[in-house]
Amino acid sequence: MQHSSIHWFRKGLRLHDNPALLAAATDCCCLHPLFILNPSNSQAGTNAQRFLLDALRDLDGSLQKIGSRVLALNKGKAPLTYKRLQSLLATLGPPEKPAPALTQEHLQGCHTPCQASHDTDYGVPNLEELGQDPTNVGPHLYPGGETAALTRLDALMERTAWVCSFQKPRTAPTSLSPSTTVLSPYLKFGCLSVRTFWWRLDQVYQGQQEHSQPPTSLHGQLLWREFFYTAGASIPNFDRMAGNPVCLQVDWDNNPQHLHAWREGQTGYPFIDAIMTQLRTEGWIHHLARHAVACFLTRGDLWVSWEEGLKVFEELLLDADWSLNAGNWLWLSGSAFFHQYFRVYSPVAFGKKTDRDGAYIRKYVPILKDFPAEYIYEPWKAPRAVQERAGCLVGTHYPQPIVEHGVASKRNLGRMKLAHARKGNKSPVRHQAHFTSSCHPSCLSLPQAPSESHWLVPQWPNHKGKSPRPRGSEPHKDVQAVVSYGSCTTCPVLTHFAQPPCINPFPSPSLRLATWLLPPPQKSTPTPSTCPKKG
Structure with a gap:
């Protein structure tokens, strides 16, 4: 039985690897691809707003090619160490392969109602309409959108030796051209699927005898993303000092x-x-x-x-x-x-x-x-x-x-x-x-x-790669969180390498990361006595 669907784009501004969009288009006679702009609640500056509008225009263009349009409404407990996260993910295995991109075949028998006034009523706005001064933007070095994201990803994956030898601490903060991928804005806005990135890296790694490993490799950078997503989902008041159970209480100056x-x-x-x-x-x-x-x-x-x-x-x-x-x-x-x-x-x-x-x-x-x-x-x-x-x-x-x-x-x-x-x-x-x-x-x-x-x-290695914990210090054990999978009916297989948790200001269409706070570990829980070697 055919039905009408509303797909609410939030952080997944792409057609590739977007299972929710595919589900919305399945057996659908009328699809409403919706994005709601609320600039009054956004803390993003002019450059970030421009990136978002780039992404929306690119998405709208991609949808137009297959017979649809974006409806832009301008209304303005977790694992607390990286090593613990790795051990949990080892039990889950790799993430699922990406879903296929939405194509015209998926939309056969389905249409998006568009009137002559669509661009006026629902078109992607400009910076002025968002209350931003376009003269405040800087150089347009990183245009937003799925098209730019996939182009950038393709170019990076061609650099096989660079990908396999990549170690984040060895890149230079003073490089006049980026010494890293600069894919983070595209991941943030969902212009690039993290699963697509993961498996493209895996394809490069599979063809090489040796490659860098987490936490410093490119796979490792994606795991850092999941580490903080999981912590943010399960730690109360994660973005502030007051009421945050893992945050040191400090007399910061008001200056x-x-x-x-x-x-x-x-x-x-x-x-x-x-x-x-x-x-x-x-x-x-x-x-x-x-x-x-x-x-x-x-x-x-x-x-x-x-x-x-x-x-x-x-x-x-x-x-x-x-x-x-x-x-x-x-x-x-x-x-x-x-x-x-x-x-x-x-x-x-x-x-x-x-x-x-x-x-x-x-x-x-x-x-x-x-x-x-x-x-x-x-x-x-x-x-x-x-x-x-x-x-x-x-x-x-x-x-x-x-x-x-x-x-x-x-x-x-x-x-x-x-x-x-x-x-x-x-x-x-x-x-x-x-x-x-x-x-x-x-x-x-x-x-x-x-x-x-x-x-x-x-641990944070110094220039010699050694960073022992000071004598007398003890590992801090406030709360422990566990990632679970198979408990969320909207995504029964994957909880890692997914969209951000729903407490994110720009959350995903469906909750894909399940976390629960658990009591602190019992005395019988082994505490590491040695520090890790340089990663």
Whole structure:
């Protein structure tokens, strides 16, 4: 018996591997492909809004080719370590193969009612209609849509050696062209199916004798996505400190001036300012660049709450995904998952590791482009004559460092120790802080990237690949969550590599990730006594 269907597009803005869309079109005489825009409730900035509109136009074009249209309405307990997630997924096996793409054959005998006024009534709007100023967008480097996603994926899969040798910590945050895939915005908006990505990678891996492994491989990056989705689905108040059972309660400062300087790339630390400028203008930054600026804002230097940084990333990132955004800010601020708070990114030395000449800074902070490499990361150290020749006087054309890194990081280390000592108390009240602007050449030991983890103490290898847990520290065991599959009637086989949980601001059409909070593990549960080796 034929019926009419409404398919509500939310994060799956594609025709390929979209089982819900296929189900809606099956035995359907009238299909309504619906997308609801609600800009008043969106925290996304202009670049991200443009990406979304690109994706909608591409989807509408793809549907038109097979006789349909988008109806755009402008109305404006989890595994808490990566290693635990891997052990759970090992029992589930690989994800299902992708569903076939919707084609004209699927729509035989089915139509989408379109009137002459369709484009006026239901067409994809422009930025002005969403209340955005189109002059605020940056360069259009990453057009949205399924077409661009699959084209980018195809190009990457042709680079067999690169795919097989890919290790995320070895990519460069200062590369002038992306050293990673930049598929994250397409995964976030559902322009690319994560299962399609997984199996395309598997095809490349199958033809090679050796390839990188999780957590640092490309498969591993998809598992990180599932890790934070699962945590976000089962941990209450995952995107805030108050009421979050796994989040360290910290006396973060309320310092709007420091937050504004950080957001606008005016901290006086060129590496940090270059990253934030790239973020504001292009909507994407390398994951290690995100780590550097997140650490700088929170426990490293400015002692501003990670919740404030989360809001900025939610606005500016093309790939701002609720669970991943919150989970990474919890991690980088030392509030959850990662507890080696004594390891701090240097705002000077870290960028030098991959770009000693400062080409990245010269591109994104052009006022400093004529400084010699010796001073490009620390322009305040340059003699006045050098600054004059460069056409930039520090303190006049470019700000002095907002804090003295060596002093601030040591002070913050003591405050983190205090927060850990006070663990279990009620949420503290933030207080106003007053820091003096100065400069200092010191830096602390540098982490590289997340590696394997045990319980709630993920390890972070240093430059030698070793990162032992401090003596006397204990694995944190607040809650445990288990991924289950076969319990959701809408997706009885797959719970991993699926759409985000329904608490996501842009949730999937159906819940595909089932999680339950369980009591903390009993005393008989073995606790690892050794730290993992470098991943």
